[in-house]
Amino acid sequence: MTDTHPAPALQLDGLWRRFGAKIAVAGIDLVVPAGSFYGLVGPNGAGKTTTLSMATGLLVPDFGTVRVHGQDLWANPTQVKRLLGVLPDGVRLFDRLTGAQLITYAGLLHGLDRDTVAARTADLLRAMALEGDAQTLVVDYSAGMTKKVALACALVHAPKLLVLDEPFEAVDPVSAANIRDILTSYVASGGTVIVSSHVMDLVQRMCDHVAVIAGGHVLAAGTVDEVRGDASLEERFVELVGGRVTGEGLAWLRTSSD
Numbered sequence: 297m298t299d300t301h302p303a304p305a306l307q308l309d310g311l312w313r314r315f316g317a318k319i320a321v322a323g324i325d326l327v328v329p330a331g332s333f334y335g336l337v338g339p340n341g342a343g344k345t346t347t348l349s350m351a352t353g354l355l356v357p358d359f360g361t362v363r364v365h366g367q368d369l370w371a372n373p374t375q376v377k378r379l380l381g382v383l384p385d386g387v388r389l390f391d392r393l394t395g396a397q398l399i400t401y402a403g404l405l406h407g408l409d410r411d412t413v414a415a416r417t418a419d420l421l422r423a424m425a426l427e428g429d430a431q432t433l434v435v436d437y438s439a440g441m442t443k444k445v446a447l448a449c450a451l452v453h454a455p456k457l458l459v460l461d462e463p464f465e466a467v468d469p470v471s472a473a474n475i476r477d478i479l480t481s482y483v484a485s486g487g488t489v490i491v492s493s494h495v496m497d498l499v500q501r502m503c504d505h506v507a508v509i510a511g512g513h514v515l516a517a518g519t520v521d522e523v524r525g526d527a528s529l530e531e532r533f534v535e536l537v538g539g540r541v542t543g544e545g546l547a548w549l550r551t552s553s554d
């Protein structure tokens with residue numbers, strides 16, 4: 297009998313990564329079904345960026361395997377990376393290029409022909425509301441504009457799996473809504489999206505699956521409804537992760553004199 301189930305878009309098995317004495321990722325297993333919109337949430341320092349960097353070929357794991365649509369990423373990084381579109385955290389771009397040049401460059405690097413790149417660059421600039429700044433150097437872009445042009449670069453080769461670290465950080469509400477629409481229709485047409493975010497409300501509304509990560513471990517993973525149960529995702533997150541502190545320790549911060 298043949299297995300008719302498609303391979304997951306992403307499968308992480310036993311991923312570990314240490315930086316000196318600090319264990320950033322301590323045995324992460326994760327299955328991201330093909331066609332899902334997957335949220336990755338966790339407190340600061342949880343290991344999200346480290347996990348996503350290993351999952352996208354940017355950081356070598358100490359242990360563990362990464363499979364993208366069934367193919368071992370670290371066994372064959374060049375070929376498997378073609379399936380991936382990546383928006384890393386704290387992107388460093390060739391910012392002496394204009395927005396249009398940067399997207400064009402990303403498309404050509406992926407081996408697209410010039411006509412295809414030109415058409416897609418125009419489409420992406422329009423979708424990201426960057427047409428008016430197509431000829432502006434990226435170094436002169438605002439933080440949100442930089443995020444959007446980096447996202448355009450991640451999309452230009454029509455990847456099967458999009459991995460976005462904090463895609464909405466610094467992006468204005470109208471642009472964020474446009475980006476959400478782009479991502480939702482990308483998923484509807486068969487793509488898979490993984491986003492890391494600190495905004496629980498956004499993840500609850502936008503994603504169908506979620507994993508909560510803390511201390512380099514997965515605390516909970518599944519559909520958003522499975523993970524949140526009867527609570528909101530935010531309440532469930534606080535319950536799982538803990539760490540709420542009151543302001544009592546900061547008595548000196550009270551400015552009133554009585």
Ligand SMILES: Nc1ncnc2c1ncn2[C@@H]1O[C@H](COP(=O)(O)OP(=O)(O)OP(=O)(O)O)[C@@H](O)[C@H]1O
Pocket residue numbers: 315318319320338339340341342343344345346347
């Ligand atoms: N290059 C590095 N060198 C040393 N320690 C690192 C390095 N990268 C990450 N770490 C440490 O690993 C842990 C996980 O960091 P990571 O950036 O993966 O967390 P995160 O979940 O993405 O956090 P945030 O939500 O704040 O972006 C942190 O304790 C961090 O200090």
